Amino acid sequence: MIIDYTKVEQIYLVCGKTDMRKSIDALAAIIQDQFNINVFDNCLFLFCGGSRNKYKALHWDGDGFLLLYKRIEGGVIQWPRTTQEVRNISQRELRWLLEGLTLEQPKAIQKVAPAAFC
Template sequence: MIVDYTKVKHIYLVCGKTDMRKSIDGLAALVQDQFDMDVFDDCLFLFCGGGRNKYKALHWDGDGFILLYKRLENGVIQWPRSSSEVRNISQQELRWLLEGLSIEQPKAIKKVSPGHFH
C-alpha cells in the first residue's frame, strides 16, 4: 500500500543530514531515541541525505512499516539543514519541498485564524 500523505495526522521532517544507509529499523530508532517520538503514531517521517538528491519516508500503517525511497535524477531538495531537529510541516509545505522549492515561501498568502480579522 502506498502512503496517502494527505490522510496522515502529522508530517515530520527530520532536519539536517540523515545517513541514507539506514533501513526501517535504523530510521525508527532515530525517531524514537533521538527525538523521543512515537514512530507508531499516524505520522509520516521524512529524512534526507547529504547530497539532497535522495529522501526516505517512513510510515507505520497499522500492521507494518512502509519505507519509501526516492532518488532525484535532476536537481536537489531544499531541505532545511539547521541543527538536528524534527519539524512538523503542512501538506502544502511537503508539496513545495518535493517540487524542489523551499518550505519557507515568503510570498505565499498566509492562513488567517478566526477572530484575527482587521
C-alpha cells in the same frame, strides 16, 4: 502500497543529513531515541541524504512499516540543514519541499484566523 500523505495526522521532517543506508529499524530508532516521538502514530517521517537528491519516508500503516525511497534525477530538495532537529510541517510545506521549493515561501498567501464581524 502508496502512502496517501493527506491522511496522516502529522508530517515530521528530520533536518540535517541522514545516512541513506539506514534501515527501517535504524530510522525508527532515530525518531524514538533522539526526538521521543512514537513511530507507531499515524505520522509520516522524512529523511534526506547529504547530496539532497534522495529522501526516505517512513510510515507505520497498522501492521508494518512502509519505507519509501526516492532519488531525484533533475535537481535537489531544499532540505533544512539544522542538525539534531525535527520539524512538524504541513501538507502544503511537504508539497513545496518535494517540488524543489523551500519550506518558507514569502509570497504564499498565509492562513489567517477569521476576524469577527462588527
